[in-house]
Amino acid sequence: MTPLWTAAEIAAATDGDATADFAATGVTFDSREVGRGDLFIALTGEDTDGHRFLGGAFGNGAAGxxxxxxxxxxxxxxxxxxxxxxxxxxxxxxxxxxTIIGVTGSVGKTGTKEALAAALDRATPRRVHWSVKSYNNHTGVPLSLARMPRDSAFGVFEMGMNHAGELAALTRIVRPHIAIVTAIAPAHTAFFSGEDAIADAKGEIFQGLQPGGTAIIPFDSPHRDRLLAAARPYAGRIVTFGSGAGADVRAVETMRTANGGTFVTAQVGGRELSYTIAHPGLHWVSNSLAVLAAIDAVEGDLGRAGLALADMAGLPGRGQRFHARVPGGEALVIDESYNANPSSMRATLAVLAQEERRRIAVLGGMRELGDDSAAYHAGLIHPIDEAGISHAILVGAEMLPLAQALEGRVDFVHVPDAATAQACLRDVLAPGDAVLIKGSNGIGLSAVVAALKTPAVAGTGD
Incomplete structure (x- = not known):
């Protein structure tokens, strides 16, 4: 196997001194993830020191x-x-x-990154590199870059932020040829004065564009003009995507499929393309249009991109679906436990509404929403009404305003933590039900999902 890095290359890149000759086939800064042949980076911080875990890293097979x-x-x-x-x-x-592609946005960036990587891999198998999980911050982005094989044909990198200036720094490391903003929505609002400020921070991604690069922007966003202004000084070409007349990549017709996905007819430039998206929901239609815009920008195969969108399975914590065993049968689980903001809450509740069965929602608090947090949480009453929720389990102190708004309208309980929510769900979930589980990652609803994947914990009596 061709090494990813040699000790000499690492020393040259970092202005360091090699104490021995070695070759690494992977890179990580988490000693628990070290595999045979990996390079372990001993990061230091306020709470931990990677040097303490060197023994474990080398015990797991680190090369250097x-x-x-x-x-x-x-x-x-x-x-x-x-x-x-x-x-x-x-x-x-x-x-x-x-060809390097950067993806950011308030919502949809992980799914769009994964779909884009899958679409590119259809045409160039095993030569597409992309960031895993949601490695999109000041450590995850350089780590994802450091893992990129030297013979890669494409690199797709997710970039996130919760403060102004962070994306500007990340995009100058990534230096994308194509930069995508998926959507602008209230997220991390505790650190911004409003959505305009969020749009400005997301627009920083264009500052790293390579000469002649392409900026891909959501046409239907109320912040479109702000994003266009951010892109113009840096982009050689700007492409918009959406459903509105005038979008460069446009969905002209959508239809729900029998298995819950969406059949889309889209115009890409002067061409028309029909394809199916495995994921349900109009937010995934928007994600797919961003993917097509990027594939078209690299002069890729749009037909193969459509096939990739049809084959994509949901990601754990981000739309994955599975059937959980419950006493007497099975229930459908929609796992959205990784993250939440007001926009993604509305989108996924609308997805739940499409299920023609009893609908249950386990909703955890949305964090980093600042002074408007109470209003954002109480505002979920409308999408809950529209989704026809039969029973809601509200988790965390942040959900108190919604609990107060739901009094007398919907059958619900308000609980302090994920463990209590798990017990409540076990009591209420019945065969044939559909349950949406969504909240900010810090609420810990992934534990509820994990319990449903374990028959004995899910209440099957095993």
């Missing part, structure tokens, strides 16, 4: 490490390991002859 201390293991010693991670990401970006 990046450290800021003298160690007895094969290593490249640097002044600052976080700076070294960024330098390694920059070196990986510099050495590839690949």
């Amino acid at each position: 490490a990046i450290t800021s201390e003298g160690v007895t293991y094969p290593a490249v010693r640097v002044r600052n390991t976080m700076a070294a991670l960024e330098d390694l990401g920059r070196a990986a970006r510099a050495r590839v002859d690949a």
